[in-house]
Amino acid sequence: MTSANDGAKTPKRRVTLADVAAHAGVSRALVSIVIRDVPGASAETRKRVMEAAEELGYRPDRRAQLLARQHSRLIGTVFGMAGTFHFDVLDGLYTAAEDRGYELILSALTPNRGERRAVESLQDFRFDALIMLGPDTTKTPLMVGKIPIVVVGWHVSHPAVDVVRTSDEEGMRLVIDHLTQRGHRRIVHVDGGEGAVSDARRTGYLAAMRSAGLGDHTRVLSGGLTQLEGSTAARTLLEESRLPSAVVAFNDEIAVAMLEAFVQAGYRVPQDISITGWDNSQIARLPHVRLTSVTQDAHEMARLAIDRAIARIEATPVADREQVLMPDLVVRATTGLAKADD
Amino acid sequence: MTSANDGAKTPKRRVTLADVAAHAGVSRALVSIVIRDVPGASAETRKRVMEAAEELGYRPDRRAQLLARQHSRLIGTVFGMAGTFHFDVLDGLYTAAEDRGYELILSALTPNRGERRAVESLQDFRFDALIMLGPDTTKTPLMVGKIPIVVVGWHVSHPAVDVVRTSDEEGMRLVIDHLTQRGHRRIVHVDGGEGAVSDARRTGYLAAMRSAGLGDHTRVLSGGLTQLEGSTAARTLLEESRLPSAVVAFNDEIAVAMLEAFVQAGYRVPQDISITGWDNSQIARLPHVRLTSVTQDAHEMARLAIDRAIARIEATPVADREQVLMPDLVVRATTGLAKADD
DNA sequence: TTGAAAGCGCTAACAG
DNA sequence: CTGTTAGCGCTTTCAA
Numbered sequence: 177m178t179s180a181n182d183g184a185k186t187p188k189r190r191v192t193l194a195d196v197a198a199h200a201g202v203s204r205a206l207v208s209i210v211i212r213d214v215p216g217a218s219a220e221t222r223k224r225v226m227e228a229a230e231e232l233g234y235r236p237d238r239r240a241q242l243l244a245r246q247h248s249r250l251i252g253t254v255f256g257m258a259g260t261f262h263f264d265v266l267d268g269l270y271t272a273a274e275d276r277g278y279e280l281i282l283s284a285l286t287p288n289r290g291e292r293r294a295v296e297s298l299q300d301f302r303f304d305a306l307i308m309l310g311p312d313t314t315k316t317p318l319m320v321g322k323i324p325i326v327v328v329g330w331h332v333s334h335p336a337v338d339v340v341r342t343s344d345e346e347g348m349r350l351v352i353d354h355l356t357q358r359g360h361r362r363i364v365h366v367d368g369g370e371g372a373v374s375d376a377r378r379t380g381y382l383a384a385m386r387s388a389g390l391g392d393h394t395r396v397l398s399g400g401l402t403q404l405e406g407s408t409a410a411r412t413l414l415e416e417s418r419l420p421s422a423v424v425a426f427n428d429e430i431a432v433a434m435l436e437a438f439v440q441a442g443y444r445v446p447q448d449i450s451i452t453g454w455d456n457s458q459i460a461r462l463p464h465v466r467l468t469s470v471t472q473d474a475h476e477m478a479r480l481a482i483d484r485a486i487a488r489i490e491a492t493p494v495a496d497r498e499q500v501l502m503p504d505l506v507v508r509a510t511t512g513l514a515k516a517d518d
Numbered sequence: 519m520t521s522a523n524d525g526a527k528t529p530k531r532r533v534t535l536a537d538v539a540a541h542a543g544v545s546r547a548l549v550s551i552v553i554r555d556v557p558g559a560s561a562e563t564r565k566r567v568m569e570a571a572e573e574l575g576y577r578p579d580r581r582a583q584l585l586a587r588q589h590s591r592l593i594g595t596v597f598g599m600a601g602t603f604h605f606d607v608l609d610g611l612y613t614a615a616e617d618r619g620y621e622l623i624l625s626a627l628t629p630n631r632g633e634r635r636a637v638e639s640l641q642d643f644r645f646d647a648l649i650m651l652g653p654d655t656t657k658t659p660l661m662v663g664k665i666p667i668v669v670v671g672w673h674v675s676h677p678a679v680d681v682v683r684t685s686d687e688e689g690m691r692l693v694i695d696h697l698t699q700r701g702h703r704r705i706v707h708v709d710g711g712e713g714a715v716s717d718a719r720r721t722g723y724l725a726a727m728r729s730a731g732l733g734d735h736t737r738v739l740s741g742g743l744t745q746l747e748g749s750t751a752a753r754t755l756l757e758e759s760r761l762p763s764a765v766v767a768f769n770d771e772i773a774v775a776m777l778e779a780f781v782q783a784g785y786r787v788p789q790d791i792s793i794t795g796w797d798n799s800q801i802a803r804l805p806h807v808r809l810t811s812v813t814q815d816a817h818e819m820a821r822l823a824i825d826r827a828i829a830r831i832e833a834t835p836v837a838d839r840e841q842v843l844m845p846d847l848v849v850r851a852t853t854g855l856a857k858a859d860d
Numbered sequence: 861t862t863g864a865a866a867g868c869g870c871t872a873a874c875a876g
Numbered sequence: 877c878t879g880t881t882a883g884c885g886c887t888t889t890c891a892a
Contacts, residue, residue: 192885203863208887218861238642239590240885242581243868257605267628279639282624286609297621300580407806436778437806464749464779534869545879550871560877582869585884 191234200228211236238279242301249278251485252303254294256285256310259429260457261474265309265328268478276486278304285310295319305485312371324488326481330372331498338488339498340480342472344373348380349387350505351424351452351470356388359514360422360450363390366399366409366434368426377426377454395420399430406433414441419449421518422511428453428460431467435510446512456506466509473501533576542570553578580621584643591620593827594645596636598627598652601771602799603816607651607670610820618828620646627652637661647827654713666830668823672714673840680830681840682822684814686715690722691729692847693766693794693812698730701856702764702792705732708741708751708776710768716741719768719796737762741772748775756783761791763860764853770795770802773809777852788854798848808851815843 193211197204202221209216210225211234217225228234242248251273255262266282273280281301283294291311295318298306305324308317316334317325326338355363365381368374378396385394397412399405406429413419414437425431431453435445445451453460456471480499487494535553539546544563551558552567553576559567570576584590593615597604608624615622623643625636633653637660640648647666650659658676659667668680697705707723710716720738727736739754741747748771755761756779767773773795777787787793795802798813822841829836 190885194885204886205863205865205888206861209862212887216861221861235638235642237585237644237885239581239584239644240868241887243579243585243870244885244887245868246887248581257602260599263599263626263628266626267630270626270628270631282626284605284608284612284624286605286612288609289612296577300577302579302581402800404800404804407804411805433804440781440806458744458746462746462749462775463753464775464782532869536869546870547872547879547881548877551878554871558877563877579869582884583871585886586869586871587884588871 190237191232192237193234195232196225196229196234199232200225247304247489248302250281250301250303251278251482252283252295252298252301252306253280254283254285254291254298254306254308254310256312258310259427259455261455261472262309264474265478265481268475269307269482272479272482276482278482278486291318304489307481307485312373314372314375324485326485326488328477328481330376332372335497337497338484338494340477340484340501341498342477342501342503344376345380345383347454347470347472347503347505348377348384348424350503352381352384352388352390354468354505354507354511355422355424355450355452355514356390358450358512359518361390361514361518362393362395362421363424364395364397364413364420364422365424366397366406366426366430368430369398369400369405374426381424399426401427401429403429403433406430407437410434410437410441414438419443421514422450422452424452426454428455428457428467428469431469431510432459432465435465435467445510448515450511450514452511460506460508468508468511469506470503471506472503476501532579533574534579535576537574538567538571538576541574542567589646589831590644592623592643592645593620593824594625594637594640594643594648595622596625596627596633596640596648596650596652598654600652601769601797603797603814604651606816607820607823610817611649611824614821614824618824620824620828633660646831649823649827654715656714656717666827668827668830670819670823672718674714677839679839680826680836682819682826682843683840684819684843684845686718687722687725689796689812689814689845689847690719690726690766692845694723694726694730694732696810696847696849696853697764697766697792697794697856698732700792700854701860703732703735703856703860704737704763705735705766706737706739706755706762706764707766708739708748708768708772710772711740711742711747716768723766741768743769743771745771745775748772749779752776752779752783756780761785763856764792764794766794768796770797770799770809770811773811773852774801774807777807777809787852790857792853792856794853802848802850810850810853811848812845813848814845818843 193204193207197207206217207225210222270280283298285294307326309328320334320336328340330341332339367378382394397409399409423434431451435451453467453469456469460467460469535546535549539549548559549567552564612622625640627636649668651670662676662678670682672683674681709720724736739751741751765776773793777793795809795811798811802809802811
């Protein structure tokens with residue numbers, strides 16, 4: 177009984193393909209072709225259909241598209257609470273995906289919601305690929321083998337997992353080189369706790385120290401992600417008879433917290449002790465902080481991740497499972513010459 | 519040619535309702551009834567179906583559910599980069615939604631992706647309600663009138679928008695009372711910039727000062743969300759001949775940055791100047807910070823938001839468009855007695 | 861280049 | 877209590 181145009185009031189119903197087809201005087205299939213921008217329609221028809229769609233304010237129904245397509249053109253993304261860096265990656269993922277005709281669906285890792293639940297909720301949407309910004313663990317991701325997976329930020333050894341990351345090894349080399357060139361030898365590393373990224377930077381630190389001939393001077397303090405752990409680490413050092421010559425922190429938060437603690441204890445930075453961070457976040461640029469920090473390109477990482485995910489979806493051959501970008505070191509005011517007796 | 523069971527290899531295809539039905543020897547409709555846990559099946563059938571589903575590892579296809587249902591049972595959530603507080607709200611939203619049989623779909627506000635795009639991408643999934651954790655603007659949300667909207671965190675005057683927030687007015691009253699009781703009079707507020715929350719706290723500050731008889735002592739410095747703005751504000755104050763007696767900051771970040779700046783300039787906190795923050799975030803609890811801060815209950819806000827969204831979806835009558843929780847003040851080490859001459 | 865028709869996997873009346 | 881039957885709005889062969 178409900179014909180297409182039953183006059184007066186049809187306030188709710190959204191505009192469908194059929195409406196556009198009727199309005200343009202063509203079949204639904206043709207409208208579908210035009211909307212998806214695939215070959216199979218004359219320029220003139222295309223124009224007419226587009227105008228009709230425009231006029232009616234047509235937007236494709238994602239649910240129906242999802243169900244009808246064999247590929248969803250959906251890329252699942254799990255992410256955890258993280259700083260500006262991860263948000264910048266997210267920003268890059270959105271634009272890169274859109275450029276390629278894909279859509280992102282997000283799932284957050286929260287205190288009460290681990291990887292399993294985060295991924296399962298996405299799974300029911302039948303996404304084509306999964307990009308993981310967390311959880312930062314060395315374990316192989318669940319879902320491996322079932323779907324293309326791109327891990328952004330740390331090394332995963334499973335052969336079915338693609339990786340886009342910035343070299344933590346190289347970052348550490350830059351930092352240690354910078355410090356040793358300024359005479360530092362007793363360089364302590366405050367790590368980031370349990371995660372895979374922390375592991376990588378710790379290993380990078382040890383390697384860089386060794387190749388600088390400072391293998392006997394390595395020292396790693398257990399830290400974490402937040403300022404809390406930074407101030408704890410600083411306290412540990414302050415209780416000792418002699419401060420190290422330099423501290424290489426896992427991230428900017430740790431570095432800043434330590435900086436504060438040292439200053440409060442009456443030390444000068446960098447005259448008495450040098451400090452470096454990681455991420456080159458806003459906090460590192462604060463006028464009263466001016467932290468020397470390692471920087472990585474979030475948008476580039478995002479673009480590579482999306483490109484790789486799509487390559488896997490489309491079964492395009494790729495050269496390297498793991499794509500590693502090179503970081504830079506931004507030198508600011510918290511690193512200086514070591515004292516003569518160091 | 520592809521019949522249901524063509525033997526040997528069917529490696530890809532996911533288990534569908536039909537598979538479960540066949541396995542359990544009942545109709546698809548019955549399986550649907552059992553899975554959705556709605557009345558219309560005997561206990562025995564229910565058991566048999568559940569077992570079959572379990573055995574086959576069946577998971578409903580969200581795309582198909584979405585398309586077939588009149589209500590999607592999907593709650594859209596837009597959120598921006600924000601601190602721990604917003605992540606805690608997100609955590610609460612997930613669990614509250616799940617408890618009520620709904621699912622969250624997220625859309626992030628990033629530097630290149632504003633409210634319009636964030637909402638549009640969700641819209642195509644036909645969500646039943648929208649929860650907004652940002653953007654923190656006084657403007658009426660787009661989508662208003664088309665769908666139930668719950669704003670979490672700030673006041674919106676549009677009659678069609680539900681609000682769940684913690685009273686910024688009351689928070690300010692707690693802070694100002696606390697300070698005036700300790701003899702402070704020259705109390706400066708460093709605000710949070712342009713947002714609606716900042717507006718509310720600024721207004722709250724002015725009102726609280728006035729009702730404390732300090733209407734002539736009000737002073738608002740423009741601030742922001744990050745430590746950067748805090749240190750700028752501190753510098754402004756330090757350049758003047760005399761520091762205020764106390765600073766009420768928009769959030770913990772600002773407060774901490776100012777604290778640092780004052781200490782570096784040789785002042786003692788709270789002996790020379792008192793400082794308060796907002797959010798009671800991790801940074802406020804740092805052993806070397808111990809910031810007096812206003813605290814709000816993220817999980818409770820989340821629960822209320824979900825409850826309200828669902829009430830609107832189901833057209834349940836509700837009492838009050840705006841639900842306002844009361845904050846608490848956590849007094850720590852950054853607030854003390856005013857100096858005698860203040 | 862265009863159109864007809866058969867699904868995608870599920871929900872929701874409605875009959876039995 | 878159970879099964880049959882239409883769709884949901886789109887994509888995608890396949891013929892015309």
